[in-house]
Structure formats: C-alpha cells, structure tokens
Amino acid sequence: MKLEKALGIWPGALLPIKQNHPMKEFMLFFIFEDLAALEKANQAEMNGGNGCFSWIEKLEGKYVGGNALRPEGKRVSGKDRVVTDRAGSEIKEMIGGYFLVKAKDLEEVTRSVQEGFWEFDSGATVEIREVMAMES
Amino acid sequence: MPNAPNNADQTQLIDHLFRHQFGKMVSILTRIFGLAHLETIEDAVQDTFIKAMGAWRNGIPENPEAWLTQAAKNRTIDLFRQLKSEKERAPYFESGPAAIAINELFLDREIADSQLRMIFTACHPALDPRDQIAFALKTISGFSQSEIASALLTKEESVKKRLSRARNMIRDAQLAFAIPQGNELSDRLPRVLEVLYLIFNEGFHSGQKEMLVRKELCAEAMRLCKMLVDHKEVCSPNVQALFALMCFQAARLDSKVNELQEVIDLRQQDRSLWHFPLIVLGNQMMFMAVNTEEMSVYHYEAAIASEHLKASTFEATDWDRILMWYERLQVVAPSPFNSLNMAVVHIQRNDLEAAKLVLDSVVPEDLEQRAYLYHGCMAEYHRNRKDKAEALAAIEQAIQLVTNEHERSYLLLKKEKITAMR
Amino acid sequence: MKQFMMIFLGADYSTVGQSPEQMQERMGKWFAWGDKMAKAGVLRSGDALDKAVRRVSGPKRTVTDRAGSEIKELIGGYYVVAAKDMDAVVEIAQDYPDYDLNGTVEIREVMVFDK
Numbered sequence: 001m002k003l004e005k006a007l008g009i010w011p012g013a014l015l016p017i018k019q020n021h022p023m024k025e026f027m028l029f030f031i032f033e034d035l036a037a038l039e040k041a042n043q044a045e046m047n048g049g050n051g052c053f054s055w056i057e058k059l060e061g062k063y064v065g066g067n068a069l070r071p072e073g074k075r076v077s078g079k080d081r082v083v084t085d086r087a088g089s090e091i092k093e094m095i096g097g098y099f100l101v102k103a104k105d106l107e108e109v110t111r112s113v114q115e116g117f118w119e120f121d122s123g124a125t126v127e128i129r130e131v132m133a134m135e136s
Numbered sequence: 137m138p139n140a141p142n143n144a145d146q147t148q149l150i151d152h153l154f155r156h157q158f159g160k161m162v163s164i165l166t167r168i169f170g171l172a173h174l175e176t177i178e179d180a181v182q183d184t185f186i187k188a189m190g191a192w193r194n195g196i197p198e199n200p201e202a203w204l205t206q207a208a209k210n211r212t213i214d215l216f217r218q219l220k221s222e223k224e225r226a227p228y229f230e231s232g233p234a235a236i237a238i239n240e241l242f243l244d245r246e247i248a249d250s251q252l253r254m255i256f257t258a259c260h261p262a263l264d265p266r267d268q269i270a271f272a273l274k275t276i277s278g279f280s281q282s283e284i285a286s287a288l289l290t291k292e293e294s295v296k297k298r299l300s301r302a303r304n305m306i307r308d309a310q311l312a313f314a315i316p317q318g319n320e321l322s323d324r325l326p327r328v329l330e331v332l333y334l335i336f337n338e339g340f341h342s343g344q345k346e347m348l349v350r351k352e353l354c355a356e357a358m359r360l361c362k363m364l365v366d367h368k369e370v371c372s373p374n375v376q377a378l379f380a381l382m383c384f385q386a387a388r389l390d391s392k393v394n395e396l397q398e399v400i401d402l403r404q405q406d407r408s409l410w411h412f413p414l415i416v417l418g419n420q421m422m423f424m425a426v427n428t429e430e431m432s433v434y435h436y437e438a439a440i441a442s443e444h445l446k447a448s449t450f451e452a453t454d455w456d457r458i459l460m461w462y463e464r465l466q467v468v469a470p471s472p473f474n475s476l477n478m479a480v481v482h483i484q485r486n487d488l489e490a491a492k493l494v495l496d497s498v499v500p501e502d503l504e505q506r507a508y509l510y511h512g513c514m515a516e517y518h519r520n521r522k523d524k525a526e527a528l529a530a531i532e533q534a535i536q537l538v539t540n541e542h543e544r545s546y547l548l549l550k551k552e553k554i555t556a557m558r
Numbered sequence: 559m560k561q562f563m564m565i566f567l568g569a570d571y572s573t574v575g576q577s578p579e580q581m582q583e584r585m586g587k588w589f590a591w592g593d594k595m596a597k598a599g600v601l602r603s604g605d606a607l608d609k610a611v612r613r614v615s616g617p618k619r620t621v622t623d624r625a626g627s628e629i630k631e632l633i634g635g636y637y638v639v640a641a642k643d644m645d646a647v648v649e650i651a652q653d654y655p656d657y658d659l660n661g662t663v664e665i666r667e668v669m670v671f672d673k
Contacts, residue, residue, distance in 0.1 A: 025605070027605065027607055027636070029633065042669075065603070067561070067563065067638070067668045067669070068668070068669040069563060069666040069667065069668060069669060070666060070667040070668075070669045072666075072667075073644075073664055073665050073666040073667070074644055074647075074648060074664075074665045075662050075663065075664050075665070076648060076651045076652075076654070076657075076662065076663045076665070077657075077660075077661075077662040077663075078657060078660050078661075078662065079657055079658055079660070081652065081657055083648060086664065095565065095666070097669075098563075106612060110612065110614060110621060113614050113619075114614055114619040114621075117614070120614075120615075120616060120617055120619055121617050123615075123616055123617070124615075124616075125613050125614065125615040125616070126613065126614045126615075127611060127612070127613050127633070128611075128612040128613070128614065129607040129608060129610075129611065129612075129633065130607065130608040130610065131605045131606075131607060131608070132187070132190035132191045132193065132605065132606040132607060132608050133191060133605075134191050134192065134195070134197050134203070149582060149585075149586070152579065152582070153582060154578035154579060154581055154582035155577070155578040155579045155582070157578070158578045183572070185578055185581045185582075186571045186572055186581070188581075188585070189571060189581060189584065189585050189588070189606070190606030190607070190608070190635070191606070192585065193588060193592070193604065193605060193606040193635065194592070194604070194605070278577070278578045278579070279577060279579075280575065280576070280577030280578075280579075280580070281575075282577070283577050283579070
C-alpha cells in the first residue's frame with residue numbers, strides 16, 4: 001500500500017470539517033533542532049517508521065489534516081520584501097511538518113502530543129497553537 | 137480547517153465599523169464598569185479588534201457588532217480578573233439579577249444613551265477645552281493618538297498629554313457617568329455644541345489637510361450631533377440649528393478644497409459639486425429649529441449658509457438678506473471676524489460707504505494671527521473704489537502678516553489682479 | 559500541481575499601536591488576498607493562530623508556556639496553496655498584508671512521500 005494513502009496525508013484526502021463542532025482546533029508544528037535532525041526523522045519514516053501513522057490512528061476523528069514539509073524553502077521579508085533562500089545546516093529550529101487536530105482544550109491536546117509525537121526522544125519539539133475561530 | 141471565504145459578499149464591512157464600534161463598546165462598558173476603569177476598558181476593546189482580525193480570517197460573523205461587543209465584554213472581565221489578582225482595585229462583578237440588567241444595556245437605545253453620557257463627560261467643565269476635543273475624538277470617535285494629531289495639526293506628544301490630563305481630571309473629580317438633566321442640562325449643553333462645532337470646523341475650515349481627514353472630522357461631528365438630535369430630552373432648537381448648519385457646510389465640502397488641498401473662494405466654487413441631499417436634510421432640520429423664541433449663533437450661521445446655497449451663482453446671491461443675518465449674528469455673538477464678513481457683503485452690495493464704516497470699527501489686532509484678513513478686506517475695498525495705490529499698500533500689508541503658505545499664494549494672486557488694474 | 563505552505567512570521571499586532579480604522583483596513587487586505595486566491599482556485603486552507611504558545615519538548619516531553627510577545631519569530635498563521643513552483647508562490651506572497659510590520663512569509667513545499 002502506498003505510504004501516502006496509508007497516512008491519509010495527501011492533501012486531497014483531508015477530512016471535511018463539521019461546521020458545528022464544539023471542539024477547538026489546534027495546529028501542531030513539528031520543530032527539529034536543525035536540518036540534520038529533520039532529515040534523519042524523515043528518513044526514519046520513509047524506512048517504515050510507524051510514528052506518524054500510529055498517532056493518526058490514535059487520533060481517529062480528531063485528526064483533521066497534516067503535511068510534511070520539504071526542508072528547502074524561501075522567505076519573503078519586511079518592507080522591501082527581500083527574498084532569501086532557506087537551506088543549509090545553519091538554520092536552527094526547522095518546521096518539519098504539522099498536524100491540525102481537534103480537542104476539547106489545551107490540556108487534552110497536550111496529553112495527546114506527549115503520548116503521540118514520535119520524535120521527542122531525538123530532541124524535537126512540538127509547538128501547540130490554538131486556531132483562531134469565530135466561535136472561540 | 138475552513139477554506140477561504142466562500143461568499144465574497146461576506147468580506148465587506150461597513151465603512152468605519154471598527155472605529156464607530158470602538159466608541160459604542162467603550163461607552164457601554166463604561167456604563168457597566170465605571171469611568172474609573174476607562175483605560176482598562178479601552179485596552180480590552182483594542183484587544184478585541186486584534187482578536188477579530190484573527191478570528192474573522194475565514195469570514196465575517198453574521199452580526200459583527202454583536203460579536204465584537206460580546207468579545208469586548210468577555211475581555212474586560214478577563215482583564216479585571218487579572219487586575220484583581222494583582223491588586224484588589226477591580227470592581228466586584230456578580231451574576232444574577234445584575235447580569236440580566238447588564239444584558240439590557242446592550243440594546244440599541246441603551247447603547248445610544250451610553251454614548252451620550254460619554255459625550256457629556258468629554259465636555260464636562262472640569263476638563264480643559266483643548267483636552268475635551270482630544271478626549272472626545274479618542275474615546276467616542278475611536279481615533280488613535282496619531283490620527284488625532286493629524287486631524288488637529290498638532291504633535292502626537294501633545295495629544296498624549298491632553299488625553300492623560302483629561303483622564304486624570306475625570307478620575308480626580310470622580311465625575312458621574314450620566315446625561316445631565318433639567319437646569320444642569322441647559323447649563324452643560326452649550327459647551328457640548330461648541331466642542332462638536334470645533335471638531336466640525338477642524339474638518340471644514342482649518343488649514344492643509346487631506347480631504348479624507350476633513351470628511352472624517354465633519355462626518356464625525358455630524359454623527360455625534362445627530363445623537364443629540366435623536367435624544368428627546370437633550371434635543372433642542374439650538375441642537376437642530378447646529379446640525380442644520382453642519383449639513384449646509386458639509387454640502388459644500390467637495391467644492392471648497394481642490395486636489396492640492398487649496399481652499400477655493402466661495403466666488404469660484406463649482407456649485408455643481410454641492411451635495412443636494414445634505415442641503416435637503418439641513419432644510420428639514422432648520423424648519424424644526426426655528427420653533428423657538430431665541431435664535432442662537434447656529435441659527436444665524438445656518439441661515440447665512442443656506443442663503444449661499446440657494447444662489448445658483450455667486451452674483452445671484454441675496455446679499456441684502458445675508459447682511460440682515462450677519463447683523464443679527466453680530467448682536468448675539470459680536471466678533472471682529474463677523475464685521476469683516478459684513479464688510480465683504482457690503483462690497484458685494486456695492487455699498488462701499490457702509491463697508492468702510494464697518495471696517496473702521498475693526499481693530500486688526502483683535503484678529504490676532506489672522507490680522508491679515510483685515511488688510512485683505514481693505515485691499516478689496518480700495519480695489520472696488522479703483523484706488524490702485526491704496527489697494528496695493530493694503531494687500532502688501534496682508535502678505536507681510538500671513539503665515540500660511542496657501543493663504544499667501546491666494547493673496548499674491550489678488551495682488552497680481554490689483555497690479556493689473558489701470 | 560504542487561502544494562506549498564506559507565507560514566506567516568513576526569508582525570505582532572499587539573505591539574504596533576494600530577487604530578481601529580487601521581485594523582479594519584488591514585483586515586480588508588487579508589480578505590482581499592483570500593478572495594483573490596480563492597477565485598484563482600489556488601487556496602486550500604488557512605488560519606490565524608492565537609498568540610499563546612505551548613511547546614512540548616525533548617525526551618522528557620517538557621511543557622513550557624510562553625506569551626507570544628516574548629517570541630521573536632512568532633507564527634501568526636498560515637495558508638496552504640496549490641502552485642506550479644516556488645517562484646509562483648513567491649508571486650502569490652506579494653499580497654501578504656503585513657510586510658509593513660516587518661512580517662515574513664516562509665514558503666515551504668509540501669512533501670509527498672511516495673517518490
């Protein structure tokens with residue numbers, strides 16, 4: 001079975017949102033110490049690591065969507081809209097991917113993150129941010 | 137994860153919604169929590185707009201005002217809770233019957249009532265006149281310090297000081313948050329009208345400003361004046377006359393200033409740019425305003441303004457009628473500026489002797505920084521008498537005294553015309 | 559078509575004293591940008607994020623809370639868009655409304671795993 005199908009993280013497969021859901025939504029940014037750490041983590045998943053898939057399974061209906069992000073990127077910055085390339089080993093704190101999940105509150109999602117994120121032992125970080133919505 | 141706004145219409149907000157809501161929410165929350173907590177309340181309302189900017193990323197709520205008001209209320213309570221844990225100064229906020237009564241405060245008529253209370257607070261005699269305008273523009277009209285500084289052509293530091301003084305005065309005098317009644321109302325109302333008229337004139341008369349700023353000031357003064365008009369106990373013939381006057385002046389705004397922010401003479405204004413609906417509104421208001429024994433400054437100024445508006449051209453103006461109004465205005469509120477206006481009217485009526493009589497009664501120094509107006513008027517008088525030398529001397533004096541660049545250019549043009557005389 | 563994420567950094571609204579009028583104007587620019595991308599059929603998703611930051615870190619899964627104001631490059635929100643390549647997204651990113659507040663758009667390509 002193709003990995004992206006199993007993971008269900010191909011953007012076309014993002015689960016639809018129920019409009020009147022009382023739950024809050026949270027963005028979880030997966031942050032790695034540097035490029036090397038990020039690449040190592042990606043490699044692990046591609047070599048059959050189960051971390052991502054297991055967590056999505058555990059989340060069930062609370063998993064809304066997610067993506068892994070390619071390490072290289074660009075930045076457009078400031079008043080002069082300066083464009084810079086983002087690549088290289090000097091960059092600290094790289095976002096490697098994200099999940100968008102539903103939860104009752106911050107405590108619930110924190111627990112889920114602590115139990116579910118699969119790269120803590122290698123020193124990675126998850127940043128939890130509540131999505132600003134009209135109902136909150 | 138919602139997608140982008142799928143209903144394009146839902147991304148349009150009424151012009152100045154946030155700015156007007158600021159005033160409404162601050163007034164309502166002040167009614168609930170008290171004047172002493174004004175700064176906390178303003179912070180809460182500011183935070184609410186920031187929250188809206190995020191929460192409305194994917195669309196506007198069905199009732200934006202209700203959303204904002206509810207969010208501001210919640211934020212204020214949050215801030216008070218924080219205050220309470222830091223220092224025990226926060227108000228004690230309980231639920232139950234008091235909470236029900238508070239919900240009633242969010243009804244439209246109560247919101248209007250609360251805003252009026254804020255207007256009367258801003259114009260309280262305990263406050264310094266200059267501070268009153270800054271305070272009103274901030275607290276009721278929702279302008280920022282820098283926007284007020286642009287509007288009043290002053291420094292932001294200065295505005296900051298005025299606001300601070302006003303707040304301190306309100307706190308120290310422990311002003312009641314109320315609409316005055318009976319005798320107190322008739323005592324306090326004149327100052328309110330003065331302040332609103334001052335704001336209006338900052339938009340209409342005052343020096344170089346972007347047309348946008350002018351319109352916002354005039355519109356704001358009218359919006360606040362309309363609140364007075366709409367309140368049964370507060371409305372009076374003078375209030376109506378002021379509103380009518382504002383309508384008449386505002387009707388001419390588009391023709392009064394050109395794209396370079398230069399003021400155009402009444403003689404040269406493009407009358408096709410005058411805004412008819414405002415003239416109609418002014419007339420309707422004036423019709424009611426004249427139901428009174430005693431006419432005010434606003435009545436006469438409105439009458440004069442409406443005479444100009446009736447004329448299809450400058451030449452067709454009923455100068456005799458205007459003169460009559462100026463004479464009555466002079467009785468109610470004598471001023472050297474008024475005298476100059478009368479002299480100009482006499483010149484239009486070709487009664488140069490009468491013009492000279494009036495001009496002789498004016499002491500230029502009384503006009504202070506605007507003394508050049510006297511000399512400009514004298515130049516006009518002499519020009520009409522074909523006294524070229526006298527006219528030139530007078531216009532020269534005017535040019536010497538003027539400080540404003542736009543006015544200087546205007547006077548130099550006049551000098552050219554005089555020089556071209558034979 | 560590829561997918562890209564635009565991550566919005568910096569531009570903390572609460573530190574820049576904006577007037578209600580300015581805030582409404584800024585929000586109008588966000589609406590206009592969202593509409594433009596939606597009409598072009600390129601917008602997939604997006605949100606603004608609340609300022610409170612919680613991080614869970616390392617082998618001990620340590621939890622730390624920080625106020626948004628303490629953080630240098632605070633993530634304010636994101637959009638996911640469909641585009642041909644990175645340069646196309648740089649073009650889309652020109653309409654980001656908060657450059658004047660020293661905001662930054664970081665553009666990253668969404669990774670597809672099967673290759």
